Amino acid sequence: MGRAMLIICSGMLVSLGIVSMSTSDRSKMLTQKNVEYAQKIQALNAAHTAIQVVMQEINEKGIDNMDQAYVDERNSNNSWTSSTVNGANIDFYIEFLNSDWETNPYFEEDKVRLNSTATVEGSYEAKVQSVYLVAPFSNFVPPFESPLTIATDQVSSFNTSGSASIYGTSPDGSDCEDKPTMTIANQEGSSMDSTSYANELNNIETQGSPKVKVRNDLSYEPTDELIDRLEDSPERVNIDGNYGDSLGTADDPGVFFVQDGAKLTGKQTSGYGIMVVQSGGDLSYEGELSVAGNFEWNGLIIFENAYDFDGKGTPTLNGSVLVGSTSDDNSSISIDINGNLKMQYDCRAEKFAQMAAANAVKQNKYTREVSLEETRVIK
Numbered sequence: 001m002g003r004a005m006l007i008i009c010s011g012m013l014v015s016l017g018i019v020s021m022s023t024s025d026r027s028k029m030l031t032q033k034n035v036e037y038a039q040k041i042q043a044l045n046a047a048h049t050a051i052q053v054v055m056q057e058i059n060e061k062g063i064d065n066m067d068q069a070y071v072d073e074r075n076s077n078n079s080w081t082s083s084t085v086n087g088a089n090i091d092f093y094i095e096f097l098n099s100d101w102e103t104n105p106y107f108e109e110d111k112v113r114l115n116s117t118a119t120v121e122g123s124y125e126a127k128v129q130s131v132y133l134v135a136p137f138s139n140f141v142p143p144f145e146s147p148l149t150i151a152t153d154q155v156s157s158f159n160t161s162g163s164a165s166i167y168g169t170s171p172d173g174s175d176c177e178d179k180p181t182m183t184i185a186n187q188e189g190s191s192m193d194s195t196s197y198a199n200e201l202n203n204i205e206t207q208g209s210p211k212v213k214v215r216n217d218l219s220y221e222p223t224d225e226l227i228d229r230l231e232d233s234p235e236r237v238n239i240d241g242n243y244g245d246s247l248g249t250a251d252d253p254g255v256f257f258v259q260d261g262a263k264l265t266g267k268q269t270s271g272y273g274i275m276v277v278q279s280g281g282d283l284s285y286e287g288e289l290s291v292a293g294n295f296e297w298n299g300l301i302i303f304e305n306a307y308d309f310d311g312k313g314t315p316t317l318n319g320s321v322l323v324g325s326t327s328d329d330n331s332s333i334s335i336d337i338n339g340n341l342k343m344q345y346d347c348r349a350e351k352f353a354q355m356a357a358a359n360a361v362k363q364n365k366y367t368r369e370v371s372l373e374e375t376r377v378i379k
Contacts, residue, residue, distance in 0.1 A: 036124065036377060039120040039121065039123065039124035040124060040126065040375050042086065042087060042088060042118075042120050042124075043088055043118040043119065043120045043124050043125060043126030043375065044118070044126045044128065044373060044375065045086055046085045046086040046087070046088035046090060046118035046120070046126070047088075047090070047116040047117065047118040047126045047127065047128040047373075048116070048128055048371075049085050049086055050085050050090045050092055050116045050118070051092075051114045051116045051128060051130050053085070054092065054094075054114060055114065055130075055132060055366060055368075058112075058366060059365055059366060062362050085118065087120065088118040088119060088120045089118070089119045090116060090117065090118055091116075091117040091119075092114070092115065092116050092117070093115050094112055094113070094114055094115070095112065095113040095115065096111075096112055097111040097112065097113055097131070110133070110134045110135075110136060110363075110366075111131060111132070111133050111134075111369075112131070112132050112366070113129060113130070113131050113132075114129070114130045114131075114132065115127070115128075115129050116128045116129075116130075119378070122378065123377065123378050124375070124376075124377055124378060125375065125376055125377075125378055126373065126374070126375045127373070127374040127375075128371060128372070128373050128374075129371065129372045130368055130370070130371040130372075131368070131369045131370050131371075132366035132367065132368050132369065133366065133367055133368075133369050134363055134365060134366045134367070135363065136354075136358050136363055137229070137357050137358055137360075137361040137362070137363040138353075138354035138355070138357045138358040140222060140223075140225065140226040140229070140357060141226065141274075141300065141350070141353045141354050141357050142223050142226070142300075142322060143350075144179070144300070144319060144320040144345065144347060144349075144350050145179065145180075145183040145213075145215070145218075145320070146168050146179040146180045146181065146182055146183040146208065146213065146320065146345055147166050147167060147168055147179070147181070147182070147208070147317075147319075147320060147321065147343040147344060147345040148166055148181070148182045148183075148320075148321050148323075148343055149182070149183045149184075149218070149320060149321070149322045149323070150182070150183070150184045150185060150323045150324075150335070151185050151218050151219060151220040151223070151322060151323065151324040152185060152220060152323065152324050152325040152333065153185055153186065153187050153188065154325045154330070154331070154332050154333055155187070155192055155323075155332065155333050155334070155335060156332035156333065156334055157192075157334045157335070157336075158192060158196070158197060158200050158334075158335045159200065159334075159335070159336045159337070159338075160200050160201060160203045160204045160336075160337045160338065161203055161204070161337075161338045162204070162338040162339050162340065163204075163205075163339070163340045164204045164205075164337045164338055164339060164340065164341045164342070165204055165205040165206065165341075165342045165343070166181050166182065166201070166204065166205075166206050166207075166208070166337075166342075166343045167181075167206070167207040167208065167342070167343065167344045167345060168180050168181045168182075168206075168207060168208020168209075168345050169207040169208055169345075170345070170346075170347070171318070171344055171345075171346050174346065174347065174348055175347075176345070176346060176347035176348065177347070178208065178209065179208055179345045180208050180209065180210050180211065180212065180213035181201060181206045181207065181208035181209075181210075181211045181212065182197060182201065182208075182211070182212050182213070183212075183213045183214075183215060183218065184197060184212060184213070184214055184215070184218070185214075185215065185216075185218040185219070186214060186215070186216045186218070187214075194212045194214050197212045198211045198212045204337065208345070220324030220325060220326065223302065223322065223324055224304075224324070224326050224327075226357065227276055227302065227304060229361050230255050230257075230274065230276065230357065230360050230361065231257065231276075233255065233360040233361050235254070235255060235359060235360040235361075236255045236256070236257055236360060237254055237255065237256045237257070238256075238257050238259065239256050239257065239258050239262040240258070240259070240260045240261070240262050241261075241262065241263070242263050242265050243262055243263065243264055243265065244264075244265040244267040244268070246268070247264075247268050247270070247271030247272070247273075247297075248271055248272035248273040248299075248352075248356065249272055250272055250298070250352065252272075252359070253272035253273030253274075253298075253299060253352040253353070253355050253356040253359070254272070254273040254274075254356055254359075254360075255273055255274045255276075255356050255357070255359075255360045256271075256273065256274070256275045256276070257275075257276050257278065258275065258276065258277045258278070259278050264295070268295060269295055269296070270295065270296045270297070270298065271295075271296075271297045271298065271299075272297075272298045272299055272352045272356070273299045273300075273352055273353060273355070273356030274299055274300050274301075274302065274353050274356045274357060275297065275299070275300070275301045275302070276301075276302045276304060277301065277302070277303050277304070277306060277307075278304045278305065278306060279304065279305035279306040279329070279331075295315045295316070296315070296316045296317075296318055297315070297316070297317045297318065297319070298318045298319055298346070298349045298352050299318075299319045299349050299350075299352040299353040299356065300319055300320055300321075300322065300349075300350075300353035301317060301319075301320075301321045301322070302321075302322045302323075302324070303321070303322070303323045303324070303333075304324060304325070304326065305324075305325050305326060305329045305331065305333065306333060307323055307333055307334065307335045307336070315340075315341060315342070316342045316344060317341070317342065317343045317344065318344050318346040318348075318349045319344075319345070319346050319349030319350065319352070319353065320345060320349070320350070321343055323335065
């Protein structure tokens with residue numbers, strides 16, 4: 001009996017030893033797994049935090065105004081090593097995904113890929129790649145609907161006379177689609193309707209089909225936001241008094257505001273970009289008839305809460321003219337088109353308006369498209 005009990009006790013001790021050894025190993029394994037998991041979370045958080053810190057700076061300053069080494073040159077991968085972020089060492093660099101940025105900076109969506117690698121205690125590594133996208137500010141430029149677009153129902157009168165002309169058909173040598181002579185918003189509640197406009201257009205030479213297109217969804221928004229942003233830009237040019245300076249070029253179109261009486265002195269033969277004539281603004285031409293007669297504007301002209309344009313000679317407006325009213329202005333707009341003024345729809349001029357907007361307002365706000373994560377234990 002005693003011998004049997006001794007054998008049983010010995011077996012139990014051996015079993016307990018085995019269980020103890022197994023529990024100890026498992027405890028070590030669990031401890032290691034917990035450490036690795038904690039390091040993984042720490043590394044991932046640090047890598048993401050580094051990206052957020054850099055992206056916040058990009059959104060505040062603009063990517064071209066940052067002074068860190070990793071954005072010294074566009075289209076280059078520049079590494080940056082930080083001391084620590086959340087207790088982890090960071091290796092960071094930015095990739096610019098628009099390979100044709102230098103040749104086409106205005107119309108390609110701006111994409112960047114931020115690469116962040118965090119290392120915790122030299123034993124755990126997490127890599128995070130995040131792709132961010134910013135749409136260029138040129139997207140705010142309203143599409144050219146026709147040579148003359150009236151995006152308001154606050155038109156009290158509309159008159160045409162003389163040798164003025166409005167052409168919605170595409171100009172020779174272009175690949176533009178034909179447009180209506182004029183596009184208008186729904187004039188419900190107004191004394192003007194599509195028939196009234198069409199009858200008035202019979203007084204001048206027109207091309208385009210239909211003569212008047214009504215769009216119920218036509219709105220001045222977000223053109224008013226475009227103007228607000230352009231008005232705050234240091235690149236804008238105010239035209240007042242006798243103005244004889246440049247009105248932009250095909251390579252460098254500009255943004256011009258007319259808020260008071262302004263006269264072009266006749267030194268300009270052409271202009272490019274966006275011109276905004278606001279309520280109270282009046283623009284006219286002076287100088288030799290031959291100069292005024294050869295003047296051409298290429299791009300977008302916006303009449304906000306007004307339509308005051310005196311065309312002497314035979315100026316040509318290539319692109320589109322937009323008339324609209326802001327939500328806080330209830331005054332009626334009178335439109336009178338006369339003289340030898342010519343409005344010619346031209347899709348090619350839309351590029352100059354987009355370039356001018358992109359030059360005037362550097363869009364900094366990026367949004368994240370996708371993020372990829374990769375983690376590993378460093379042996």
